Amino acid sequence: MLKSLRTLFWPKTVLTRSSSSYVARIRYLMRLKEDDEACLEAMRSGSLLLYHTLAPLLQKSPSGLFQLPAINTSDFKGILDKLGKNRALVNESVLIGCTEEDVAQFSLDVGALDKSEMERLCGGVFIDLRKAFFLLRGTEAPLVARGQALLRWHQTHGFCSASGHPSFRNQSGSQRVCHSSGHTYYPKMSPVVIALVSDGSRCLLGRQATFPRGMYSALAGFCDMGETIEETLRREIAEEVGLELESLRVAGSQHWPFPQSSFMVACHATVAPSNTQVSVDLEELEDARWFTLQEVQEALRLKKPPRNPEGETPTLWLPPRYAIAHQLVREWVQQQIGAHE
Numbered sequence: 549m550l551k552s553l554r555t556l557f558w559p560k561t562v563l564t565r566s567s568s569s570y571v572a573r574i575r576y577l578m579r580l581k582e583d584d585e586a587c588l589e590a591m592r593s594g595s596l597l598l599y600h601t602l603a604p605l606l607q608k609s610p611s612g613l614f615q616l617p618a619i620n621t622s623d624f625k626g627i628l629d630k631l632g633k634n635r636a637l638v639n640e641s642v643l644i645g646c647t648e649e650d651v652a653q654f655s656l657d658v659g660a661l662d663k664s665e666m667e668r669l670c671g672g673v674f675i676d677l678r679k680a681f682f683l684l685r686g687t688e689a690p691l692v693a694r695g696q697a698l699l700r701w702h703q704t705h706g707f708c709s710a711s712g713h714p715s716f717r718n719q720s721g722s723q724r725v726c727h728s729s730g731h732t733y734y735p736k737m738s739p740v741v742i743a744l745v746s747d748g749s750r751c752l753l754g755r756q757a758t759f760p761r762g763m764y765s766a767l768a769g770f771c772d773m774g775e776t777i778e779e780t781l782r783r784e785i786a787e788e789v790g791l792e793l794e795s796l797r798v799a800g801s802q803h804w805p806f807p808q809s810s811f812m813v814a815c816h817a818t819v820a821p822s823n824t825q826v827s828v829d830l831e832e833l834e835d836a837r838w839f840t841l842q843e844v845q846e847a848l849r850l851k852k853p854p855r856n857p858e859g860e861t862p863t864l865w866l867p868p869r870y871a872i873a874h875q876l877v878r879e880w881v882q883q884q885i886g887a888h889e
C-alpha cells in the first residue's frame with residue numbers, strides 16, 4: 549500500500565518540465581481549489597499525507613532514510629473500515645498540490661484516531677514536525693511543512709473574528725467563509741525579512757537566548773504593516789544591532805513553518821567597513837557579533853551539532869541545511885572565496 553512519494557514532488561523538477569504541462573497542472577489545481585465537486589472527484593484517486601495532532605507520518609526505508617509514505621485515499625478508506633470509523637473523515641483533508649501525473653495531493657489530520665493503531669496500519673511513525681522537517685530529503689520537507697501549515701491554519705481559524713460565528717471551509721481548504729458577516733478568510737503567512745550582513749570581509753550573526761548553545765543565525769524580523777522589504781530590514785538591523793545598512797540584495801525566499809507560517813525573504817546586506825560597531829538590543833538577542841570567513845567555514849564543515857557543554861567556550865554552530873539562513877551563509881562563503889581568487 550505504501551510507496552515513496554519522493555519522485556512525485558515538484559520543487560526541483562518544475563523548471564525542467566515543458567511549460568505547457570506545468571501550466572496545465574497549475575490550471576487543474578486552480579479548478580480544484582475553487583470547484584468543490586471537482587475537488588471531491590480528485591480526492592477519490594488522490595494521495596494523502598497523514599498527520600496526528602499536526603505531527604506528520606514518516607516511514608523509515610530499509611536503508612535507514614526517512615521518507616513520506618504515499619497513501620492513496622481508497623487505501624485509507626480501507627483502514628477506516630478496519631477501525632469501524634466513518635469514511636467521511638477523508639473529506640476533511642485539504643488540498644496541498646498535484647503530482648506530475650496529475651494525482652491530487654491532500655493532507656489530513658487523524659488526531660481523532662488512535663495514534664499507535666494508525667502507525668501500525670500505515671506502517672509509519674508520527675514525528676513532531678521540528679524533527680521530521682530535518683529528517684526528510686530536500687524535496688519532501690517543504691511539502692510536509694506546507695501540509696501541516698494549512699491544517700494548522702484551519703484548526704486555529706474556526707471562527708470569524710468579526711462576528712464570532714463559526715466559519716466554514718470550502719472543499720479544497722483554500723478559504724473559509726463566515727455566512728453571518730460575509731467575510732472570506734484565506735490562509736496566511738507572516739512576512740519576515742532575514743539578512744546576512746557583511747562588512748566586506750566578515751559576516752554578522754546573532755543568537756537568541758532560546759537557541760542551542762553555540763548556535764548563531766542570520767538576523768531576522770517580521771514586517772510591520774505597510775513596510776517594504778527594504779524598510780523592514782533597515783529597521784530590524786538598526787533595532788537589533790544598532791547598525792545602518794548600506795545596501796541589500798534579495799537572494800531568495802522560503803516558507804518557514806516554525807512556530808507558525810512565516811514567509812522568509814532572504815537578503816544579503818552590507819554595512820560600510822567604517823560602521824561595524826555592534827550595539828545589541830538584549831531584549832531581542834542574547835548576542836550578535838562578526839565572524840570571519842575561516843570561523844564560518846569551520847562551522848559549515850561540522851557534520852553534526854557540537855556538544856558544547858556548559859563551562860567551555862562553545863563551538864560555532866549554524867542553522868540546519870534547509871534553513872534559508874544556512875543558504876545565505878553558504879552563498880556568502882562562495883562570494884568571499886570568489887572575491888579572493
Ligand SMILES: NC(=O)C1=CN([C@@H]2O[C@H](COP(=O)(O)OP(=O)(O)OC[C@H]3O[C@@H](n4cnc5c(N)ncnc54)[C@H](O)[C@@H]3O)[C@@H](O)[C@H]2O)C=CC1
Binds near residue numbers: 807
Ligand atoms: N528559516 C530560517 O533560516 C530562519 C527563520 N527564522 C524565523 O524568522 C522568524 C522571525 O525572526 P525573529 O528574529 O524572531 O523576529 P523579530 O526580530 O521580529 O522578533 C520577534 C518578535 O516580533 C514580534 N512580532 C511582530 N510580528 C509578529 C508576527 N507576525 N508573528 C510573531 N511575532 C511577531 C513578537 O513580539 C515577537 O516576539 C522566526 O519565526 C524564526 O523562526 C529566523 C532565523 C532563521
Ligand SMILES: [Mg+2]
Binds near residue numbers: 767768788832
Ligand atoms: Mg529578530
